[in-house]
Amino acid sequence: MAAHYHLVPISLLGLFFFFFLASPPALACDAGDRAVLLKIKAGFQNPGKFTSWNESTNCCTWYGVKCNPHIDDEGRVTSLKYWNDGAASDGLSGSLPDELGNLPFLSKLMLANHTNLYGVLPLALTRLTRLSILFLPLNSLSGALPSFLTQIQSLSFINLSYNKFSGVIPPEFSNFPALTVLALQANNLEGEIPSTIGNLSKSLSPLILSLGGNMLSGNIPKELLAANWDLLDLSHNKLTGDPTALFAANKMTTYINLSFNKLEFDMTGIDFPVRLIMLTLENNMITGSIPSQINHLSDLVFFNVSYNQLCGIIPAGPVMDRFDNTHFFPNKCLCRSKVSCL
Numbered sequence: 001m002a003a004h005y006h007l008v009p010i011s012l013l014g015l016f017f018f019f020f021l022a023s024p025p026a027l028a029c030d031a032g033d034r035a036v037l038l039k040i041k042a043g044f045q046n047p048g049k050f051t052s053w054n055e056s057t058n059c060c061t062w063y064g065v066k067c068n069p070h071i072d073d074e075g076r077v078t079s080l081k082y083w084n085d086g087a088a089s090d091g092l093s094g095s096l097p098d099e100l101g102n103l104p105f106l107s108k109l110m111l112a113n114h115t116n117l118y119g120v121l122p123l124a125l126t127r128l129t130r131l132s133i134l135f136l137p138l139n140s141l142s143g144a145l146p147s148f149l150t151q152i153q154s155l156s157f158i159n160l161s162y163n164k165f166s167g168v169i170p171p172e173f174s175n176f177p178a179l180t181v182l183a184l185q186a187n188n189l190e191g192e193i194p195s196t197i198g199n200l201s202k203s204l205s206p207l208i209l210s211l212g213g214n215m216l217s218g219n220i221p222k223e224l225l226a227a228n229w230d231l232l233d234l235s236h237n238k239l240t241g242d243p244t245a246l247f248a249a250n251k252m253t254t255y256i257n258l259s260f261n262k263l264e265f266d267m268t269g270i271d272f273p274v275r276l277i278m279l280t281l282e283n284n285m286i287t288g289s290i291p292s293q294i295n296h297l298s299d300l301v302f303f304n305v306s307y308n309q310l311c312g313i314i315p316a317g318p319v320m321d322r323f324d325n326t327h328f329f330p331n332k333c334l335c336r337s338k339v340s341c342l
């Protein structure tokens with residue numbers, strides 16, 4: 001029996017040597033990509049975080065850089081990532097350099113929270129035919145949202161939230177065949193939401209659409225209301241009209257935030273998507289009463305209908321009983337029971 005005690009340590013030792021000997025050498029940086037990165041560093045005005053970016057070292061080991069491990073295109077730069085969580089002076093400065101378009105294997109471009117990163121999205125980005133993730137939130141980027149972004153058909157995730165983009169949402173933005181997330185919240189976008197945007201959710205539905213915190217106006221297009229979203233944030237805009245076509249018990253939607261708009265509708269007969277986790281409708285012009293169907297939303301944990309024109313008795317039940325009066329007050333004439341009104 002004693003021999004068994006040795007089995008475990010011996011096999012662990014074997015595994016250790018196996019991995020030690022089999023571990024690949026560090027990826028060798030592609031010389032062309034290294035030259036491009038050094039131009040990008042200069043374009044960003046040599047940020048302090050990029051001191052490791054120098055001629056004498058392997059660019060696959062540089063701060064924020066990742067390379068392709070596959071044998072065919074080994075050492076090609078696939079990811080560039082710098083989320084600045086410190087002082088603005090540590091971050092990137094200037095505008096996005098055109099040289100970014102000269103990293104043909106790039107699939108992730110993630111640069112966030114750089115107060116001094118301004119200017120427009122350059123046309124050069126359209127050369128990145130493998131780009132999947134465009135994550136540029138919390139910067140000072142501005143100008144129009146360019147319709148040429150749709151030339152990058154590989155895009156699956158776009159987050160340009162918390163920048164200074166202005167103008168309208170281009171109607172062409174429905175034409176991203178692989179998109180699963182479009183986040184444009186907290187910019188200066190205005191005008192009506194293009195009716196084409198409903199077509200986005202047909203590509204790989206359901207999809208995340210976040211347009212909150214802009215100056216979007218007009219009615220929400222019926223094509224958007226008819227689509228099946230996973231998450232829909234249209235809050236803090238100037239949207240008008242009746243969005244009830246958004247609600248249907250069999251939709252897959254888990255998150256709806258329509259708060260702080262000018263939406264007008266009667267809630268009385270509505271069937272909400274039964275998978276909802278969040279439903280926030282505060283600060284609109286909603287009339288009627290809260291339907292008893294709402295007690296079927298067993299996953300609902302965030303709910304707010306304050307500052308509307310609702311009336312009648314809040315249907316008692318397992319879901320509505322989760323929320324105290326701060327989720328309902330004030331309204332026109334809502335009551336918990338015949339003798340207890342808010």
Ligand SMILES: *[C@@H]1O[C@H](CO)[C@@H](O)[C@H](O)[C@H]1NC(C)=O
Pocket residue numbers: 051052053054056057
């Ligand atoms: C290049 O980067 C390495 C790693 O950060 C650093 O040790 C070295 O001093 C740098 N060389 C030059 C010439 O800046």
Ligand SMILES: *[C@@H]1O[C@H](CO)[C@@H](O)[C@H](O)[C@H]1NC(C)=O
Pocket residue numbers: 084085086087088113115
């Ligand atoms: C963004 O940068 C500022 C400093 O400029 C910092 O205080 C803040 O925590 C950062 N935010 C995030 C989300 O990283």
Ligand SMILES: *[C@@H]1O[C@H](CO)[C@@H](O)[C@H](O)[C@H]1NC(C)=O
Pocket residue numbers: 137138159160161162181182183208210
């Ligand atoms: C976009 O990025 C911002 C900043 O990190 C984040 O707050 C927001 O939730 C993101 N949106 C989506 C839909 O991922």
Ligand SMILES: *[C@@H]1O[C@H](CO)[C@@H](O)[C@H](O)[C@H]1NC(C)=O
Pocket residue numbers: 174195196199
């Ligand atoms: C939406 O897509 C359908 C089919 O893919 C197409 O026929 C229609 O023209 C598109 N609508 C818009 C407004 O782009």
Ligand SMILES: *[C@@H]1O[C@H](CO)[C@@H](O)[C@H](O)[C@H]1NC(C)=O
Pocket residue numbers: 212213233235236257259278280302
């Ligand atoms: C709804 O969106 C607004 C931003 O427009 C945000 O402040 C609020 O937290 C969101 N509500 C929920 C429950 O996520």
Ligand SMILES: *[C@@H]1O[C@H](CO)[C@@H](O)[C@H](O)[C@H]1NC(C)=O
Pocket residue numbers: 282283304305306307326327
């Ligand atoms: C509901 O929304 C109102 C208006 O924005 C806010 O004052 C209240 O605190 C919110 N209630 C909860 C529970 O978040």
